[in-house]
Structures are given as structure tokens and as C-alpha cells.
Amino acid sequence: MSNRFSLRSALAEFPAYVPGKPPAGAPGLTPYKLSSNEHHLPPLSGILDVIAGAGKVPAAYPDPKATQLVADIAAYAEVDVSEVVPGAGASEVLSALTNITLEAGTSVVYPWPSFEMYPILASARGAEKRAVPLLTDGRHDFQGMAAEIDDTTRLILLCSPNNPTGPSVRAEEFEGFMAEVPPNVIVALDEAYWEFATDAEAVAGVDAYRRHPNLVVVRTFSKAHGLAGLRVGYGIADPEIAAGLRQVVAPFGVTAGAQAGARESLARVDEVLVRAKEIAATRDQFAQDLRDLGCRVPDAQGNYVWVALDADAAVAFEDACAAQAVAVRRLNGGVRISIGADEALERVKDVAAELIGR
Ligand SMILES: Cc1ncc(COP(=O)(O)O)c(C=O)c1O
Numbered sequence: 001m002s003n004r005f006s007l008r009s010a011l012a013e014f015p016a017y018v019p020g021k022p023p024a025g026a027p028g029l030t031p032y033k034l035s036s037n038e039h040h041l042p043p044l045s046g047i048l049d050v051i052a053g054a055g056k057v058p059a060a061y062p063d064p065k066a067t068q069l070v071a072d073i074a075a076y077a078e079v080d081v082s083e084v085v086p087g088a089g090a091s092e093v094l095s096a097l098t099n100i101t102l103e104a105g106t107s108v109v110y111p112w113p114s115f116e117m118y119p120i121l122a123s124a125r126g127a128e129k130r131a132v133p134l135l136t137d138g139r140h141d142f143q144g145m146a147a148e149i150d151d152t153t154r155l156i157l158l159c160s161p162n163n164p165t166g167p168s169v170r171a172e173e174f175e176g177f178m179a180e181v182p183p184n185v186i187v188a189l190d191e192a193y194w195e196f197a198t199d200a201e202a203v204a205g206v207d208a209y210r211r212h213p214n215l216v217v218v219r220t221f222s223k224a225h226g227l228a229g230l231r232v233g234y235g236i237a238d239p240e241i242a243a244g245l246r247q248v249v250a251p252f253g254v255t256a257g258a259q260a261g262a263r264e265s266l267a268r269v270d271e272v273l274v275r276a277k278e279i280a281a282t283r284d285q286f287a288q289d290l291r292d293l294g295c296r297v298p299d300a301q302g303n304y305v306w307v308a309l310d311a312d313a314a315v316a317f318e319d320a321c322a323a324q325a326v327a328v329r330r331l332n333g334g335v336r337i338s339i340g341a342d343e344a345l346e347r348v349k350d351v352a353a354e355l356i357g358r
Pocket of ligand 1: 036088089091115159163190192220221222231233
């Protein structure tokens with residue numbers, strides 16, 4: 001790092017957030033982006049009008065408390081408004097959570113690989129990162145995570161379903177783990193993709209929160225609601241933790257259009273869930289087809305499928321997909337493919353058949 005400005009030296013150590021690539025063009029082929037776990041279907045009918053209507057006075061700041069959205073989320077989750085904290089995406093809620101718990105001399109425990117922001121946020125707070133490798137089937141290693149907790153630990157992050165590998169955290173393993181966590185240590189359950197999960201044994205975040213006051217449930221409108229561009233998510237937390245979160249989130253972070261769009265989508269959550277389950281059915285078939293071709297695909301519970309590959313094979317897979325105008329996400333240990341149009345998934349299967357097929 002240069003010496004021109006007084007930036008924190010820790011910046012040199014920050015892991016980079018690498019966003020999913022856009023698809024490369026290929027002659028005669030419609031390009032598809034399967035690299036960011038976005039919703040691939042058109043928005044719910046009428047929702048664009050609601051968003052546009054709410055954004056008609058861009059000169060005015062939005063309601064800083066997102067009062068009506070908070071009330072709707074509280075009613076939906078059957079919690080009090082004092083337990084709901086909206087933010088500019090789940091990312092902002094996660095960031096706030098690290099802001100109120102971590103500093104130099106503290107530690108954070110999280111599974112790895114998992115959502116890329118976890119180590120970035122930990123680095124930003126100067127905390128010690130205790131990344132616990134996943135088990136070979138892509139699940140959290142709860143024994144390993146429990147072993148990493150000590151007096152310095154202030155935050156534990158769980159991801160269910162886990163991005164990028166796919167499995168949900170099961171209720172039984174979750175309860176066993178929580179019994180090992182000191183009650184003053186905050187545990188975040190990142191449920192960004194919970195609406196897509198079909199595993200009957202998956203932990204239900206809000207129910208679990210009622211049993212564990214140190215649990216913070218983190219959710220988003222970016223995935224199943226298909227509103228990633230609006231930037232709106234929320235946390236559900238004990239009022240004391242929620243008050244702390246509100247102290248650090250950016251004021252006016254959730255725009256008027258985002259508040260209105262999220263409210264409309266939540267009012268029509270039945271439609272959202274039907275679409276999520278349709279995507280889940282496509283995911284299950286796609287995952288099975290890839291397994292039948294010889295790919296190593298763990299249990300997939302989000303709107304994406306993970307193919308475990310060594311480094312060279314992952315590069316070859318990503319490149320072959322790019323040559324078919326399909327962007328997939330290569331990460332350490334494999335390739336993640338978001339569920340998208342049938343045509344795009346067919347092309348990925350063709351790549352798998354050629355590179356891995358037995
Ligand atoms: C596991 C997980 N958590 C949180 C997020 C953040 O979502 P957003 O900030 O768009 O709500 C993502 C986004 O990809 C994610 O995969």
C-alpha cells in the first residue's frame with residue numbers, strides 16, 4: 001500500500017469481494033448470468049408500478065425508520081416491531097452486526113466456504129477470523145465450530161442454506177450447537193435463501209429465535225422476492241440487540257421505492273413462495289441430472305447448485321460455460337450455478353457431460 005494517505009494498514013489484508021461475472025457474448029447464443037444467485041423470473045405483476053409510485057419525489061428522504069415496512073415484517077414474522085431492523089440488503093444488517101460486536105482482540109467464528117462478506121466484515125472490524133472448513137458434504141462442521149469458541153468470541157455466523165455449497169442447517173444440529181454457545185455470544189443465522197429450502201429438517205430461523213435470545217435472524221428481499229436491485233433486507237433480534245443495530249445502520253438506507261416494493265412483495269408472499277418452490281423443483285432436477293453425469297453435487301437447498309471441482313477443473317468448467325454464453329461462479333473448491341432459464345441449464349449440463357460425463 002502506498003504511503004500517500006493515512007489508510008489502515010489492515011486494508012492490505014482484506015479479502016476481495018468478487019461479484020459474479022456478466023456473461024460473455026457468443027455468436028448466435030442468448031447470454032445468461034447464472035453467477036450471482038439472482039431471481040431469473042420477471043417481477044410480480046404490478047410491483048414495478050408500486051416502486052415507481054413510491055419513488056416519485058426523489059428530492060425527499062425516505063421514512064428513516066421504514067415504519068410501515070417494519071410493521072409488515074413484524075406482523076409476518078409474528079414478532080414485535082422492536083425486534084425488526086431493516087437495512088439496505090442483508091449485507092447491511094450483517095455489517096451492522098459485526099459493527100456492534102467485533103473489534104480488535106475479539107474473534108468471529110464462521111463456516112468456510114460460505115458467504116464472501118463474512119471474512120471481509122471481520123477484517124474490517126479488525127477481529128480474528130476463525131473460518132471453520134465445511135464437512136466434505138458441504139455442511140457446517142458444528143463440532144469444529146464449537147471448538148473455536150473461546151472468551152474472545154463475540155459473534156458466530158451460520159448460513160442456511162449455505163452459499164455456495166447448498167445444504168441447510170438442520171434443526172437438530174443447530175440445537176446441539178446452541179447448547180455449546182455461551183448465552184452472551186451472538187449467533188447470526190443468515191437465511192438469505194430460506195424460501196427455496198425444501199429440507200423438512202431445516203432449522204426455522206424465527207422459531208429458533210424465540211428459543212434463543214442470542215440468535216439474530218438475517219433475511220433479504222434480494223433472492224426469493226427478486227428485489228436485489230432495490231437493496232432491502234432485515235434482521236430479527238432481541239430488542240436490546242436490535243437497538244444496537246439501529247445505532248449503526250446508515251440513516252435513510254432503505255429507499256422509499258425499496259420500502260414500498262418490499263411491502264408489496266411481502267403482502268403477496270404466497271405468490272413469492274410458489275415461485276420459490278418452482279425454482280426449488282428445477283434445482284432438484286438440475287442437481288440430480290448433474291449427479292447422474294458424474295458431478296459431485298451436495299444437497300442443494302438454495303436457488304443454486306454447487307459442483308465440487310479441483311482448481312483446474314473449475315477453471316475449465318467456468319471457461320466452457322462462458323464459451324456457451326453462460327456465466328457461472330467459480331470459487332475455491334468448485335463452481336456455483338444459479339438456477340435460471342431452462343436453456344441456460346441445458347447448456348451447463350452439456351458442459352458437464354463433456355468435461356465430467358462418464
Ligand atoms: C448468504 C448470503 N447472505 C447475504 C447476502 C446479501 O444479500 P443482500 O445484501 O442482497 O440482501 C447474500 C447475497 O448474495 C448471500 O448469499
